[in-house]
Amino acid sequence: MTATLARPAEPTRRRERTWFRPAFAGLLVLTALIDLWDLGAQGDANPFYAAAVQASTRNPVAWLFAAVDAPGFITVDKPPADNWWMGLWANLFGFSPWSMLIPQALLGIGSVALLVLAVRRWSGDVAAIGAGAVLAVTPVVVIMSRFDDPDPMLTFLLVAAAYTLVRAVDAGTRAATAWMVATGLLIGLGFLAKMGVALLVLPAFTVVVLVAASGSWARRVGQLLLGGVGIVVGAGWFLALVALWPASQRPWIGGSDDDSLLQLAVGYNGLSRLQGHGGGGRPGGFGGGDAAGLSRLFGGQFAGQIAWLLPAALVALVALLWVTRAAPRTDRLRAATLLWGGWLLVSGAVFSFMAGTVHSYYTIVMAPAVAALVAIGAHVGWQRRETTGARVLLAVGVLLTAAWSFVLLDRAPTFVPWVRWLVLVAGLVAAVVLLLPTGLARRGGVVAAVTLGLVGALGGTTAWAVDTVVKPHTSADSPGPTVHDARSDRAAAARHGAPGGGAGFGGRTDPQVAALLRTATTQWSAATPTTMAASSLELASGTSVMGLGGFSGNDPTPTLAAFESDVDHGLIRYYVVPTALEHGDVSRQGGFGRGKAIAPIQQWVTSHYAGRQVGGETVYDLTGSRH
Known part of the structure; x- marks a missing residue:
């Protein structure tokens, strides 16, 4: 294999552009169908955040601070960015499940669109559409795009920040400055959606700028500093507003020990999540889940949320790092690998090892990186399919994903039994066709490899996503059918220790x-x-x-x-x-x-x-x- 991947020749780019826009439009329509289908069946989704949206329609101060009640006694335990978005719609159209959840679905659709645009600039049209398609059928993305938690807003802002970062790296001096500041502002707004989780992309973003951006070392460091200023401004204005607003005239900052948004970020939503305690005698670990460790993402509800293509993404990351090992500093395939690979590794490590409160739906933050790596890796491998190494990696990726999907589908006995067998057989046949050089020499072999490969690689996650759409869900932790294995049973036992029943305390109001x-x-x-x-x-x-x-x-x-x-x-x-x-x-x-x-x-x-x-x-x- 050569060390770098040249940009597609201009004639190929022109041919691809003839189908890209229709494909892009079709992908967005499909994503909208997934995210909007029977959305009203979700009801109030998460009542905790729904109450804040309802309160927003009755008091602008409650809307500004995301108070749970209209008079403004106390806020939710998160910053208010997502409440601003949903509350705006509720004020325009009246509070209802539809007016609250349609904005969330639009964030899911927007995340797919922005991921396509971000991947396209460095990896081409095919990889871009592939990344968007994978993101659209990732179960955690599907269920969160139909829920009122702040995670869809956070994910949208981080994908938008990735897009502006790509533009900054590609731009000239003045334009790069503007794009870098925009990147920082978006991350800062992400902080106002879900605090420190928004900072998980910073290591990858920093490496990409230092390694792949043009100009001198001092110029690249300067661009990073400007991005940091954007983060401070994007988040700091609201922290200052909370500090300056008379405490007696605004709600108490829910989740904090001293009515401070900064303390909320460091304690309850910071150390408490990571270490299992956050000061003030606050308990940690509510939410249950598997024990901390590398295996957490592959067990219980975590697996059904994000793990379908996670092994393939890791294989793609290793392969892309090898392919670009001797690439020039500014090679765009190398930059894409560092961007999405760094994003995946950092976020995956945090969610695997955090010892405090952890929910499986937090992994939506990993989904864009998984989707991008799988699509870019598959595209690069397909472009190099004349080499034995590329065919082997393609075959391994498809077969590994199909086999893993079979295991996950087998954990849900209520699911249509034959789906897992279809996925496994399709993946096996696709792997065989990919391994045989003669199998790809004819058009029929190419069609078979692509069709069966897509079924084997995406069949499991798509089936889970469809099940998520057609069934109302009362918890964002459990998309798709009910998972049964020893690890998920332990997680369920932990969750069942949470409050339930009576006066809406996790149950139904009489x-x-x-x-x-x-x-x-x-x-x-x-x-x-x-x-x-x-x-x-x-x-x-x-x-x-x-x-x-x-x-x-x-x-x-x-x-x-x-x-x-x-x-x-x-x-x-x-x-x-x-x-x-x-x-x-x-x-x-x-x-x-x-x-x-x-x-x-x-x-x-x-x-x-x-x-x-x-x-x-x-x-x-x-x-x-x-x-």
Whole structure:
């Protein structure tokens, strides 16, 4: 093999352009069909974020800070960028599952489009369309594009940043500066979507600029510094706004110990996620999943989310690094390998070894890198198929993916049984055709290799994606059919230790409770432990509910004195005790719902007011006479 891959000859580029735009348009239409199909069946998706979108339609301050309740008592435990986007649509068209989730689907479609454009500049039309197609049928991308979590926004912004980085590396001096600043701004906005996760691309981006950009060493370092300024500006303006806005006139920053967005980033959404603790006595590990280690991504729900083409992506990365080992510094295949390969390795390592809270849907951040590497590797291998080494790698990649897909599909016994056999046989036959030089000498052999190879490589992930679309999902952790293996069973057992049932505490709100809250005329119809419980009550009743202690119940707000003052001023009508909390079913989650703010308030309420059963829940009327 030669060390570098020359750009396709100009006649080939012209021939490819005749089909690229129709193919690109068709890919986007297909992606839209996947992401928008029966989207309303998802309902409120994640009630925690849905409540913040609903609140955004009633109070611009709640929209600005992503407060869970319209009066603005407390925010979600993430920055508000995604809420800005969904809240904008909800304000324009009214709050509903469709107005909330269509914007998320558009982010998924936009991510596919931007990945195509980013890959195309350095790797050509074929690899670009291939990368977009792989991303479109990656299960974690499909389910998150149909959910209201901030991950689709984060992924869109990072893919956009990759595109602007590619433009910066290719551009002249002045244009490169503008593109690098844009890259930094997009990463900074990504920080405002999901904080430190947005920084996972920085090592790869830095290496690409230092290695592949034109100009002197000092110029390349200067471009990086300008990108860093863009990050600071893109994220820093909102951090400054939170710090300067009077705390008494904005919501408490949910998830923080001191009402600080920076502390939220470093603690609850930083060290807590990575190390399993984040200071302030906060528990880590909520969300379950397999134990930390290299095998995490290949077991349980993680495998069904992202692992379908992960082995092939790693094979492609190694092969591309070998092919470009002696390439010039500015070779674009080398730059693409460093960009997508570095992105994959860093993000994969973090999600594999983080010891705190981890959900399988976090891996959506890896999906663009996996898709790009698979498509670029396959395209380069196909261009060099006259060599034995390229044919062997193509055959290995297809057969490995088909066999791995067979294993994953076999873990889901409710799935159509013959799909896994179709994928395996197609991959096996494609591998044989690819290994035989004579098999690719005729047009029939080429058609067979390409068709069967696509079935073997993409059949499993596509089938899982289709199952994700046709079935409503109440959790972003479980796209496709139910996975059954020893490791996923352990993960499920960990998840089942989470709160469930009662007053929306991970379960369904009783209609009688919702009807009672609708009779309230106070600023908050009720207060309840945790914003997770409050969000479901809000969505069911259409009223504002105060979530004490934030998402986990461990936020130090409100104080007992502040709560008593709100009650005395007639701001809160009812106090609802979730059944799970009342019965102590949540104690296994390290004090979930038993935070320092909640315990004294609940003790004060139960000692001063008489409770009554409403639809199976215990409700206290705070406007009644005290004991």
